[in-house]
Amino acid sequence: MTQQQNAPWHLWVVGIVSLLWNVVGAYDYWITRVGSQRYLQIAGVSRLELIWLANMPWWVDVAWACGVWGSIAGSLLLLLRRKLAATAFLLAVLGMLATNFYRMTSDAPPSMTGTAADIISLVLILIAGALTWYAVRMRRAAVLR
Template sequence: MNELARAKTPWHLWVVGIMSLLWNGFGANDYTQTQLSNLDYMRTMMDGMGVTPEAALAYFQSFPAWVDAFWAFGVWGSLAGSVLLLLRSRWAIIAFGSSLIGLAGTTIYQAISETPAWASSGMAEIMSIVIWAIVTFLLIYAISMRQKGVLR
């Protein structure tokens, strides 16, 4: 396709873009509330998991700086990718790619560190798989939209 020609925006780009923005907005809020040490938020998130909000917050605050950096890349890369996808920007690919790198860093940390039982429960593992699947899908989707001339 000619680089100057613009492909019509498919309806599914708006659906994927808006759904990913909502999903990644939740992740950005989670990261922000954790970094701000919001105990009320932790109380809500840990409800029914058998862990106090203070213990959960202490766990997240014990992350080394490099893990926090990877977590930030993962969260903010995905959020930026969603916005860039909606703007039909080819930079969405780079943003989602950086998000995958961030996710890989946090996943490696979880694999090599001593993780509390509540943070490595079956539900936490399922969420990890879901997050990997979504970010991978978004990267592949953005690449596909670029190849079709939808992203500029």
């Protein structure tokens, strides 16, 4: 068994920044799912997008939730120095991949497809992937318990 190491300063920076970053996504998910009309109007979500979101299959909503809440859990577990942080971040990546697979293969509104939407999705997946990699590295370095 390896001896647990002290947490490096960057663990706290990555943990706090990732938590703040992921809270934004969690807020967006939550407010979209509860249907806050004011937020959706401010965010510029069209009626066509709302209809598409309301009619997506249950498994896409589960995947979206895994992406959002897996990211939040990963950030919190990282700050708590728990090995499960890597698993939570991996769950988030898988959820994001599934959600984007559906978006790219469904009849999503034009505003949710195309180069800009693909770039945004790719950036989000890359960030979650980088957080997964970081958590794995911290686990291997015996920083996480």
